[in-house]
Amino acid sequence: MKKIFFYTLLLCMTVSSVDSLYGQSIELIKKLDQKSLHIAAHRGGHLAKPENSIPAIEEAIRSGASIVEVDVRATKDGILVLMHDKTLNRTTTGEGEIAQRTYAEIQQLYLRKKANGEASDQVIPTLAEALRIAKGKIIVDLDFKEERKEFVAKTYDLIKKEGMEEQVLFFLYDYKEMSKIYRLNPKITLFPRARSMKDLNAILKMKMTSIVHLDESFTAIERLNQLRSQGIYFWMNTLGEYDDQAGKHGKDAYGSFLAKYPFVRIVQTDFPGIWEEFIKTL
Secondary structure, eight states, rough: OOOHHHHHHHHHHHHHHHHSSSSSHHHHHHHTTTOOOOETTTTTTTSSOOTTTTHHHHHHHHHTEEEEEEEEETTOOEEEEEEEBBBBBBBSSOOSSSSSSSSHHTOOOOBBBSSSSBBBBBOOOBBBHHHHHHTTOOOOOOOOOOOOOTTTHHHHHHHHTTTOOGGGEEEEEEEGHHHHTTTTTTEEEEEOOOOSSHHHHHHHHHTSEEEEOOOOTOOOOOHHHHHHHHOEEEEEEEHHHHHHHHHHGGGGGGHHHHHHHHEEEEEEEEHHHHHHHTTOOO
């Protein structure tokens, strides 16, 4: 009993320490602390359902993923929707730029089952609809693709309105935007990308988040493991080569990824179900 109490106290101290150092959602960090490795479903469960659709989010939840990644853009009349591409061509029955179409116009379109494939019965969802489906079930990583930066504030307002401040990661391609966006709402967890150790050090020095996206160029294992032990969460992708191998040969293909990148805590993948099966063998 004393040992259980000690480890519980240690976990609480670690979470409190991270929260005091980094401005972010403590509830989100508590959720991440429940597992040593988390899976993020890229564009939802998009191999089984239309990408960035409500069924794709539901598929991500069903697969056991901890996080669902979705892409955000805005219509001509300012409605925030899920859409990866600048144009409607690849994933819907429509054409042209989504920023040049009103919400009413895009509601007449249907998402395609696969890229450039046949139409499904699903329409483009709003971000509000997506957040409501995910609430209390899965963390949402928002990949903000919209080029009109004034919609960042509108996205933050919507996250607050839907009561999702504790359940959202807001991805940043340029970590230098962190300070400006952080001021909009420190409760929402920023999730920047680092392209070098210099970038990573700059991000951590800002003390605004403990969750950072790395790419395959990061190989300073000893230093990154040290940071992991201090409560830093490193996100990496297996999109491409590793996912291709797993799709062809099964879950064991992911073993070499973890051997090469032992510091990773969050993995984004097109195969959340296969990853979850692999985790069970660890």
